[in-house]
Amino acid sequence: MQVLTPDSASWQLAPDTRPLPMSILFAILFYLATLVFVVGLLYRIGVYTRTPAPLKIPTTPAPTTTGGVVLRMAREVLFFESLFKSNLWTWGLGMLFHASLALVLLRHLRYFTEPVWAWVAFIQPFGKYAGITLLLGAAGLWARRLFVERIRYISTPSDHLMLALFFVIAISGLMMTFVAHPDVVAVKGYFLGLMSFNWQALPSSAGLYVHLLMVAALLMIFPISKLLHAPGVFFSPSRNQTDNPREKRHIAAWAKQLESES
Amino acid sequence: MADIAAPAYRIIPIIPALKPGAMEGVRSFVANEKIQEAIGFPGQLVEDWHDRAIARMGELLGKYRSLKVYMDACVHCGACSDKCHYFIGTQDPKNMPVARQDLMRSVYRRYFTLPGKLFPKLVGARDLTREVLDEWYTYFYQCSECRRCSVFCPYGIDTAEVTMAAREILDSVGYGQKYSNEIIGKVHKIGNNLGLPGPALKDTLEGLEEDVKEDTGFDVRFPLDVKGAEVLLITPSADFFAEPHIDGLIGYAKVFHATGTSWTLSSMASEAGNFGMFIGNYEQLRKVALRIREAALELGVKRIVVGECGHAWRVAYSFWNTLTGVGEGADPNDRFAQMLQKQLDHRYRQPSHVCEFTWDMIQDERLTFDKSANDKYIITFHDSCNVARGSSMGGYPGGQFDIPRNIIKAVANHFVEMSPETTHEKTFCCGGGGGLLTDDLLDLRVKGSLPRMEVLQQVADEQGVNFMACICAICKAQFTKIMPIYGFDRRMVGGVHQLVSNAIKLGNK
Known part of the structure; x- marks a missing residue:
């Protein structure tokens, strides 16, 4: 089996490493999880795209131009503008959680790129500590769910499980970063190998197995759970419509049908 | 329903504790x-x-x-x-x-x-x-x-x-639901939500002409079914006889009179309200709205103006172009919409809110006012939910908030705002919208108006507010009903055009 870049200084594998059973299981799992994630998400986005929005229902303050809608959506997605208006605690914890998650995810690009992009290398130290703030954000949101009467009332078991999932992922990740380091060079080799269908061995480490198992679970749950809020917000008619109903006639195909019948 | 009492104001507006099942017994009558x-x-x-x-x-x-x-x-x-x-x-x-x-x-x-x-x-x-x-x-x-x-x-x-x-x-x-569905039936059968037939409407309007003549000495007309009029006014049927709605209708008529605008009401489309929206039925929503299209085509009007009604303005502003073609920007091959859009005068927004109409006229200096006529009032403005969050005015974001306030300030000297957490897009519903303005839900309506009453009480106590203007027939009906339960005078609520009516100068300007 060929090693990808044998003379790269940043990571190396023994040339005779052979995939172990666990490596194969995780390889299958990650191919499957990625497939479910990508196909599931594309399917959902396809459904949202195909489903018509027959009436103009943007909520105030509604922009009257497409540029305005893009700005509104950007404020919503990047700064959670509406949530800010609603509740500062939820907003703060939500921001902490999501911004940390974004940093952590970007930091993880180092395991999938060779050579590592400069900006990914730059955020590496921040990304490491973002794991801690991710945990804090999730803990705060969970505390809200447990101790605020209204939020407890609306929570389902899956809402708690979703937070538990992030907890396990974050804690196992932090353990690997700060306590018991697995051979990250080998981990990187493993994922680069997965991407080029050139399988490598996955270092054996309980923390790593837990981490990867939960991440794969998250990927597969994504298209069938409330995690759909991420693509959903872009399709929300109350947020993505231009407020120009008097200036431009807006009509869905099924509604147009009614006109030919009458 | 004698046992219905207003809930206590919250000392500080904290989020209330949960009372599971508190309203499970409150059910609107089911339609037969x-x-x-x-x-x-x-x-x-x-x-x-x-x-x-x-x-x-x-x-x-x-x-x-x-x-x-x-x-x-x-x-x-x-x-x-x-x-x-x-x-x-x-x-x-x-x-x-x-x-x-x-x-x-x-x-x-x-x-x-x-x-x-x-x-x-x-x-x-x-x-x-x-x-x-x-x-x-x-x-x-x-x-x-x-x-x-x-x-x-x-x-x-x-x-x-x-x-x-x-x-x-x-x-x-x-x-x-009995309330909403019965009303939709009436629109189809008689032409408006209140079931006021054409001849009765004619009588009512003639009576109004006499009243206004007596009151002002001017021949302010309330025309019905006039072919070739420039403006077709579509207004909630409550404006024809409910208090304080009717004072708003008089206000619109005076604005048309003072600006020399030829206008008409329609007996076929004598209703701006559209309860088809409340029940979420597209076909009913469309069918009710089509009456306006028919009337506009038949009367050959150039402009369509909508009276003070919250959900009606949402339907008119946001949905009419879709449902009926009242608007502009239809595809050239869209024969259904083009038929009407070719007739309408696109120098004006189609449809226009009566507040847009009046405000344009004020800006063009075609109206003059004696503001002191409203001096007995310290006025605040309740943003009606459907106007605030489901529509706009003036062609720019937030116009629906500025324009009614601009009009009030042009016709009266004393205006104050309620707490900003309860106005503009954060406004609270009056408690009676969306098909709930029925006595079988009075308990709910009284409780639902609590947050609005709290802040009204605040400006009444602190700034002496004694008039709450709004631009919605449902708000007006709801508030006149529930405000006495909270200890307010029912005459404290009225339309923006009621204030216009008080102050407008009809003669030599």
Whole structure:
């Protein structure tokens, strides 16, 4: 089996490493999880795209131009503008959680790129500590769910499980970063190998197995759970419509049908 | 209903504790067979209601992106949970917007999602049982579709869309609400929500001409069915005889008179309200709106102006172009819409709100006022929910807030705002919108108006406010009914054009 870049200084594998059973299981799992994630998400986005929005229902303050809608959506997605208006605690914890998650995810690009992009290398130290703030954000949101009467009332078991999932992922990740380091060079080799269908061995480490198992679970749950809020917000008619109903006639195909019948 | 009392004001407006089941016994009267069948719904709950309800839900999920996305996207963050006036007033947790949505979302998950099919308990999914259906009826008729929750939702989830879908499903299995469905029947049969036939309308308008003549000495006309008039006024039928609505109608007539505008009402389209929206039925929404198209074509008018009515303005502003072609910008091949759009004068916005009309005239200096005529009033303005969150005015964002206030300031000397947490897009519903303005829901209406009454009390105490202007027929009717229960004088509420009417100079300007 060929090693990808044998003379790269940043990571190396023994040339005779052979995939172990666990490596194969995780390889299958990650191919499957990625497939479910990508196909599931594309399917959902396809459904949202195909489903018509027959009436103009943007909520105030509604922009009257497409540029305005893009700005509104950007404020919503990047700064959670509406949530800010609603509740500062939820907003703060939500921001902490999501911004940390974004940093952590970007930091993880180092395991999938060779050579590592400069900006990914730059955020590496921040990304490491973002794991801690991710945990804090999730803990705060969970505390809200447990101790605020209204939020407890609306929570389902899956809402708690979703937070538990992030907890396990974050804690196992932090353990690997700060306590018991697995051979990250080998981990990187493993994922680069997965991407080029050139399988490598996955270092054996309980923390790593837990981490990867939960991440794969998250990927597969994504298209069938409330995690759909991420693509959903872009399709929300109350947020993505231009407020120009008097200036431009807006009509869905099924509604147009009614006109030919009458 | 003598036992209905106003809830106590909150000393500090904290979020109330939950009182589960507090409102489970408050149910709007169910429509009878005659009412249901008159507008094409099954007369009573059909035998196979379960299957038909699920099928209808599936159909709506395919027709409305809003519903589909809103069913999926909620993360139960709770941003909306303390934003509904009915929750604040009743403390019933099922009146929290998210919990109200979940009444339907739980069923959606059970029948339309994989996790809900496999692990219902885990994701809060449940079968559509008779108990669930009854719960839908109870709580989806405790939502006024005011969209306040939607402003605060990080995904813009609009409970009104969910409520409309639920009511549509309920209607489709023969489980309709008496109040809304009876009114829709009246519009089709007689031409307006209040069931005022053409001849009676004619008499009323003639009476008004005499009253105004007596009052002012001027021959202010209230024309009906005048072909070739420039403006067709579409106004809520309450304006024809309810108090204080009628003073607003007199105000519009005086504005038309003073500006020399030729205008007319229509006996065929003597209703701006459109309860088809409240029940979420596109066909009814469209059919009710088509009366306006027909009247406009028949009378050959150049402009369509809409009177003071909140949900009517939402329908007119946001939906008329879609439903009837009243507007502009139709595709050149769109014969249905082009037929009407060619007739309308596009130097003006189509349709226009009467406040847009009046404000344009004020800016053009075609109206003059004696502001001291309103000096007995210290005025505040209640933003009506559908105007505030479902429409606009003036062609720029926020025009719906500025224009009515500009008019008030042009016709009166004393104007103060209520707490900014309760005005503009954060305004509270009056408590009677969305098909709930019926005496069988009076308890709910009184409790739902609590947050508005609290801040009104505040400006009344601190700044001496003695008049709350608004631009909605439902707000006016609701407030005149419930304000005495809170210890206010019912005459404290009135339309913006009532203030215009007081101050306008009809003679030599």
